[in-house]
Amino acid sequence: MSRDEEWFADFYRRHVVSLNAYCVRRVGAVEAGDAVGRTFAIAWDRRGSLPTGANERAWLYGVARNVLRHHWRSTARSRRLVEKVAALRPIPPADVETIVFERSDHERVLQALRRLSESDQEILRLAAWEGLGQRRIAETIGITLAATEKRLARAKARLAYQYDALESNRLLSPMRKRKGGDGR
Amino acid sequence: MTPDEAFTLLEEANPVPDPLGYLEAVYSVSAVAAPHELRRDTMQEIDQRARKADPSLRRPLIAIVGVTLVIGLVATLVILNMTRETPVVSNEADAEAAIQRVHDFLDARSASELHAAVGTDFKVPQAVITEWEWWATFAENGYRGEVGACTTTGGSPSITISCPLIPSDPVLLALGVDEGELGFVYFPDAGSAGQLKAPHIDGGSSENVQAYQVYLSAYQPEIYDQVCSRAAYESESVLSTNGLALTPQCAKAVIPYLEDIALWIERGRPLP
Numbered sequence: 001m002s003r004d005e006e007w008f009a010d011f012y013r014r015h016v017v018s019l020n021a022y023c024v025r026r027v028g029a030v031e032a033g034d035a036v037g038r039t040f041a042i043a044w045d046r047r048g049s050l051p052t053g054a055n056e057r058a059w060l061y062g063v064a065r066n067v068l069r070h071h072w073r074s075t076a077r078s079r080r081l082v083e084k085v086a087a088l089r090p091i092p093p094a095d096v097e098t099i100v101f102e103r104s105d106h107e108r109v110l111q112a113l114r115r116l117s118e119s120d121q122e123i124l125r126l127a128a129w130e131g132l133g134q135r136r137i138a139e140t141i142g143i144t145l146a147a148t149e150k151r152l153a154r155a156k157a158r159l160a161y162q163y164d165a166l167e168s169n170r171l172l173s174p175m176r177k178r179k180g181g182d183g184r
Numbered sequence: 185m186t187p188d189e190a191f192t193l194l195e196e197a198n199p200v201p202d203p204l205g206y207l208e209a210v211y212s213v214s215a216v217a218a219p220h221e222l223r224r225d226t227m228q229e230i231d232q233r234a235r236k237a238d239p240s241l242r243r244p245l246i247a248i249v250g251v252t253l254v255i256g257l258v259a260t261l262v263i264l265n266m267t268r269e270t271p272v273v274s275n276e277a278d279a280e281a282a283i284q285r286v287h288d289f290l291d292a293r294s295a296s297e298l299h300a301a302v303g304t305d306f307k308v309p310q311a312v313i314t315e316w317e318w319w320a321t322f323a324e325n326g327y328r329g330e331v332g333a334c335t336t337t338g339g340s341p342s343i344t345i346s347c348p349l350i351p352s353d354p355v356l357l358a359l360g361v362d363e364g365e366l367g368f369v370y371f372p373d374a375g376s377a378g379q380l381k382a383p384h385i386d387g388g389s390s391e392n393v394q395a396y397q398v399y400l401s402a403y404q405p406e407i408y409d410q411v412c413s414r415a416a417y418e419s420e421s422v423l424s425t426n427g428l429a430l431t432p433q434c435a436k437a438v439i440p441y442l443e444d445i446a447l448w449i450e451r452g453r454p455l456p
Contacts, residue, residue: 021203104420106197113194128195156187163190 003047011047011056012040018130019060025129026068039064058139061130065122065140112162120155127152279336282343282370290331290347290366318423321435327353327442331366343370354446355392396438397428399445402456404437411437 019039023032042063043050051059113121119141126132126140138148185193291297297320322328332348347366351357400408410416412434414424423430438445448454 017203021200025199105193107414107424109190109193109197112190124191124194128191129198129200153187156191159194160185160187160190163185163193167185 003050008044008047011043011050015057015060016040018057019064022061022064022130023068025125035064035067038067042067055139058132058136061126061132061140062142108166109159109163112159112166115162116155116158119151120158123148123151124155124159278339278343278370278372281372282336282345282368283334285370286334286345286347286366286368287331289368317432318430318435321432322353322439325436325439327439329353329364334366336370341371341373343372344368345370353392354442355395355449358446358449359391359395361391393428393430394426395445395449396441397426398453399441399448400428400438403444403448404441407437 016036020032020036023035023039026032027035039060043060050056113124116124122141123137126137127134132140134148134152135145137152138145141148143151329352330350332350334345334347336343336345338344345366345368347368349364349366351361351364356362397408397412400412411431412428414422414427414429417429417431428434
């Protein structure tokens with residue numbers, strides 16, 4: 001099948017849902033649209049060399065990852081001042097604009113995730129949220145299958161460690177309650 | 185906690201557990217496959233930004249225009265394929281009904297009013313419902329924003345409604361957010377509607393919430409600890425963003441400081 005507009009429409013339809021979710025999970029709903037558009041623009045530009053079949057999604061995630069990296073670099077300067085002030089007290093970074101229902105253990109595990117290196121975060125997100133198997137993860141981030149297995153195992157262990165550390169801090173801290181509140 | 189348990193918990197904490205449902209509920213089909221012109225403008229802007237930032241991406245202008253036109257065409261094909269119906273021009277009654285439905289939504293001042301006004305078929309992100317009391321507290325105190333004249337485009341089976349919103353929160357204005365856009369979709373045949381585009385509603389965007397959080401924690405730590413820190417609440421159902429609990433109690437505590445926070449932003453966010 002020639003890679004014409006019809007082919008690209010089908011390609012777009014197959015991947016827009018998962019690619020949009022991938023971007024929303026990393027930069028939030030507001031900025032995800034730009035990233036999705038940019039990623040598909042690159043895909044169109046490089047349609048002649050796109051992989052086929054199951055490799056398509058891993059390839060798209062790899063491109064989207066680079067697009068998002070570029071986004072983070074370009075916005076880093078504007079965030080620097082805010083982060084400097086925010087460092088007065090520990091707060092989670094404002095990288096996800098989407099406001100989610102935050103169960104406390106979910107909030108804690110997301111906080112633990114943000115304490116990890118970017119490479120650990122990405123391999124965990126690909127496995128946990130994008131549902132990729134280790135072979136697809138290896139293709140997405142460009143490492144061997146053996147290295148993927150090791151990295152994923154280490155990242156899981158670090159996630160558990162950070163979660164436990166946060167949990168310990170929470171239990172050691174005196175419980176703060178609202179003045180005159182209902183005791184929630 | 186074992187590594188596998190932590191991983192399972194992370195799987196459960198997926199911010200977008202249902203990608204298709206998310207896309208349909210938050211953006212809807214027409215937001216993803218936007219109108220041709222909008223998509224074309226967006227793609228041109230993206231390409232121009234990329235060209236400035238990365239010299240390796242500099243391509244002839246004709247290539248960019250070609251890409252953007254194709255994306256616009258693809259978007260159109262997708263929406264046509266997904267709706268599987270040929271759009272027709274909406275009639276005036278449908279457009280009026282659509283705008284009325286949106287105003288019912290915008291006029292609500294509490295979660296209960298919201299449900300009563302729009303019913304359960306008005307699709308909004310879950311966060312809108314659960315945080316409505318936070319937003320309503322801002323509205324009750326005069327920080328609601330001014331909704332301009334809404335415009336409608338499209339027709340059966342869906343009408344897209346766009347309403348300009350001028351924020352009144354001085355913090356948003358200090359952040360340079362002087363206009364937002366409310367986006368909705370309305371299905372005349374079913375009489376149902378949904379929110380497409382989350383605006384910079386007063387009190388509701390992450391930019392100003394982050395400013396509230398940083399300012400209060402630095403300058404009003406007692407207030408912050410008592411009612412605005414997520415740690416002040418034991419209930420798991422309390423929502424938060426950037427560590428700030430989005431509760432009516434916190435909203436009431438923030439509102440008296442909005443002018444101070446705006447001034448603080450304009451002065452470059454100095455440390456205490």
